[in-house]
Amino acid sequence: MRLGIDVGRATTVAVATRADGTVAARARVDSAPAFAASVRSVLAALGPLPGPAASVAVLTDLRHRPTDTRPVAVLRIAPPSHPALAPATGPARLTGRVAGGASVTGTPLAPLDREAVLAFARRAADAGVTAFAICAAGAPARPGSEHAAAAIVAEVLPRAALSLSHEIGSTGLRERENATLANAALGAWADRLVADAGRALTAHGVTAPLYFARDDGGVVSAEYFRRHPVIATAPAACTAARGAALRTGARRALVVDAAAHAVRCVTVVDGEPERAEPGPGPFGLRMDLGGPRTTVLPYASGAFDPQEARHLVERERERLPDAEVVWTGGAAPAGPDSADDAARFAARADCGVEIEQIVVATGRAELEALLEAARGHALSRAVAAGATPGSVRVDRSTHTPVSYLPAGVHRVRIRATGLPSGRAEP
Structure with a gap:
């Protein structure tokens, strides 16, 4: 039941x-x-x-x-941009930008400025902000800079609530960053x-x-x-x-x-x-x-x-x-x-998640291998979301070429679902 x-x-x-x-x-x-x-x-x-x-x-x-909303520190990892493209404020208490990130296809743009991340984390700690929204350019293809920045923040604030954009939003930088900001701000609401x-x-x-x-x-x-x-x-x-x-x-x-x-x-x-x-x-x-x-x-x-x-x-x-x-x-x-x-x-209802990624493949065989890896990642995320491991499956998978980029760049969306875990039903 x-x-x-x-x-x-x-x-x-x-x-x-x-x-x-x-x-x-x-x-x-x-x-x-x-x-x-x-x-x-x-x-x-x-x-x-x-x-x-x-x-x-x-x-x-x-x-x-x-x-209930938490004050949020928004950290963008990306090259400089026009002020009109700065991070949204909304519930944000602090916003900052540091060098790093990657292109849409995953090509590194610059090494992560670790000292700048550390300084931002200390500034947030001084302001009493413990919720962070971390968004790196190119994270759907190369999320490493977000993980590295999160580790630095955790050194300063071990109990910080960290929202990473590649786990939440779409491939577009602004939409993904906005979703990550909202996610960080809504943590107290969800807890309650x-x-x-x-x-x-x-x-x-x-x-x-x-x-x-x-x-x-x-x-x-x-x-x-x-x-x-x-x-x-x-x-x-x-x-x-x-x-x-x-x-x-x-x-x-x-x-x-x-x-x-x-x-x-x-x-x-x-x-x-x-x-x-x-x-x-x-x-x-x-x-x-x-x-x-x-x-x-x-x-x-x-x-x-x-x-x-x-x-x-x-x-x-x-x-x-x-x-x-x-x-x-x-x-x-x-x-x-x-x-x-x-x-x-x-x-x-089934339990599950949808992931969105950018993959770059030079041929059909490489694309299939990358899609298989993405499907495996989606299945793992579905289990993390509460699905019973033996029941998870991929029930929707699409990949489309990104028209404004060179051949071989694909936007991938995969939904994986399974039965909610729990005791056997009578």
């Missing part, structure tokens, strides 16, 4: 599913102002589970809850959610491994979420959309999520949401983390308006005329089961 908990702005839903995916128990309550109170309340309404839980998946959007959820579950007698839904609808372990919270700040729309498509069996669906304060539309084809272009993420920073393309229409009247929703659907249908319209969400005109879509899908 697996448990999913959807902590929304207006309502909190809990669904316990059996091994075959059918619902064994469900509960729905009004959300409390505090996340922990919402979890405790819905667990009390759910009552004793029909059997032991193998895992628990929690989802909540960053904008639904007060946000993990602690609150863990205490609430323990008080209810649930000791199963804890997971959090990520923005693409999959899940990651609580510990992985604590280290990489930026990948799980807005999972509700995608999780609900994938759950609604699965519930209805629609192969190509325009999912309309009638949430508490807005209608959200997500396209799902064969179970996969349409990927969003780079755009604003947490703190308004532009980033590219593979979330779904979502069209949002806030309620002008403050409550669900069927006519407003129809207008939004009509506009979206112009772009997707062959898609089946599927409703979900608490205000949806699709029956009570639709309110459970997000929690039910999260309970059964």
Whole structure:
């Protein structure tokens, strides 16, 4: 049995599913102002589970809850650039640049200026900043300078929270740096959610491994979420959309999520949401983390308006005329089961990660070897994210030539997933 908990702005839903995916128990309550109170309340309404839980998946959007942020020191490892291309500030307390990094293809640009990294770390320590976002040019192809800089920072601040861009963002420098900055700033928020959820579950007698839904609808372990919270700040729309498509069996669906304060539309084809272009993420920073393309229409009247929703659907249908319209969400005109879509899908979701890299190959054989190494890395990351080792697999792998670079340079995206770890299900 697996448990999913959807902590929304207006309502909190809990669904316990059996091994075959059918619902064994469900509960729905009004959300409390505090996340922990919402979890405790819905667990009390759910009552004793029909059997032991193998895992628990929690989802909540960053904008639904007060946000704890850490002051961040942002260190860019790259050649000098125009002031307009300086690191974003946002929640950053300090920003700095040191020599080092590599080109997009991995060619070293300069040796890492270790003394400058040491001086920056000491300046951050003097300012009381212990969260760092480290971003090196070319890190998706050659991450060594980020590891070296992190080791230097750790010498000055052994308990520093370190976010490294090659573990988080896309290949674009600015988007990757922004995602790393947001990740470092959200560490306190993630710590609080993990602690609150863990205490609430323990008080209810649930000791199963804890997971959090990520923005693409999959899940990651609580510990992985604590280290990489930026990948799980807005999972509700995608999780609900994938759950609604699965519930209805629609192969190509325009999912309309009638949430508490807005209608959200997500396209799902064969179970996969349409990927969003780079755009604003947490703190308004532009980033590219593979979330779904979502069209949002806030309620002008403050409550669900069927006519407003129809207008939004009509506009979206112009772009997707062959898609089946599927409703979900608490205000949806699709029956009570639709309110459970997000929690039910999260309970059964696979655990995994997506990685993005740049590889340079002179021929087909070398490219295949590099792709195989990248797939192995993705599988290892999926296990680190909480997937059961024997269940992990690569379920999506793409590589495309980078058109503006010489032949042989490829952008690689690989998604690896597996079953969440936990005791055997009854």
